[in-house]
C-alpha cells in the first residue's frame with residue numbers, strides 16, 4: 001500500500017495522526033536508527049531539489065525522510081511500536097523551504113517568459129538557493145528584470161493552486177514542459193504567471209513567498225547559475241548587507257552612498273604611497289650604501305666585503321635595495337641579511353670575481369635554508385631566522401679564506 005501524502009493536498013498540515021505500519025532497524029550515518037513506514041504522512045521527502053522535512057513521530061525525532069517508490073520512509077532516532085502515532089512537521093524549516101521552492105517556480109517562469117532562458121536545474125541550499133539557466137549569459141538588465149517581475153507577482157498576492165490531470169489535460173491547461181510520466185499528474189499553478197508539473201510543497205498565495213532577491217550569477221559548465229533568496233532569508237541578507245556597508249562606510253569615514261568612490265580613492269592613495277615609499281627607500285639605500293662604502297677597507301686584492309644584518313622591522317624591500325646599491329661599486333661584495341624572516345642576499349660587482357650562488361649554497365650546507373641565483377646575485381631564506389648573524393659571518397670567513405688561498 002502506497003503512503004498517502006497529506007502534503008499533496010494540504011501543504012500547511014503541521015500535525016497529523018497516522019498508523020505505524022513497519023519499523024525496521026537501520027544505520028543513519030554511523031548511529032543506529034529505525035526506518036518507519038506510515039499509512040499517511042505530512043512529512044516531505046528529499047525530492048526535486050528541495051531538502052526533506054524534519055519533525056517528530058511520537059517521541060522519536062525524524063532525522064531524514066526518503067522517497068522509496070510509492071512509500072515514504074522516515075528515518076527516526078528511536079524504535080516505534082506498530083499502531084497509532086502522532087506526527088508533526090518542523091514548521092520553521094518547512095515554511096522556509098516552501099518560500100524558496102515557490103519562489104523558484106516564479107523566478108524560473110519570469111526568466112523563461114520574458115527573457116527566453118529556461119531553467120535546467122534547481123538547488124535549495126542552506127543560505128541561498130540557485131537555478132541553472134540555459135542560453136546566453138543573462139545581462140544585469142535581465143537579472144534585475146526577472147527579479148522585478150517576480151516581485152510584482154508577489155505583491156499582487158495571486159493564488160497558487162494545485163491542479164490534477166492526465167498528461168494531455170495538463171498540456172491543455174498550458175504546461176509547456178514535456179512530462180514522460182503516465183497516470184494522473186499534479187501541477188502547480190501561479191495564477192496568470194506559471195503552470196508546472198511538481199510534486200513538492202508550495203505556499204498558498206504569492207505574498208507568502210516574501211521579497212525575492214537575485215544575487216550572484218556565475219558560469220557553471222555551459223549554464224548560468226543564478227543565486228536567489230526569498231522570505232526571511234531575504235530579510236537576513238538585506239540586514240547583513242546593510243551592516244557590512246555601514247561598517248565599511250564607517251571605516252572609510254564616508255556616507256554609505258559614497259562607499260564605492262571612497263574605496264577607489266583609498267586604493268589609489270595606497271598605490272601612490274607604495275610608489276613613494278619605494279622611492280624613499282631607494283634614496284635612503286643610496287645614502288646608506290655611500291656611507292658604508294666610505295668606511296669599508298679593502299683587502300690585499302682590493303676587494304671590499306660589506307656585511308649588514310637589518311633588524312626585523314625593516315621594510316622587506318630595503319635589504320635588496322641596499323645590496324644592489326653597494327654592488328654597483330667596483331670590487332664590492334655585499335652580504336646582507338634581514339633578521340626575523342631569515343632573508344639573505346649576497347651580491348657583488350662583477351669585478352670582485354667571486355660566485356655568490358656558490359657562496360649561498362655553501363652557507364645553506366651549514367645553516368639550513370633555500371634559495372639561489374647567479375654569479376653576481378643570489379638570494380634565499382634561512383629555515384631559522386635566528387641564525388642570520390652566524391650565517392653572514394660564515395659567508396664572510398669563507399670569502400676571506402678563498403682570497404687568502406688564491407693569494408698563496
Ligand SMILES: [Zn+2]
Nearest residue numbers: 188198200201
Ligand atoms: Zn514545486
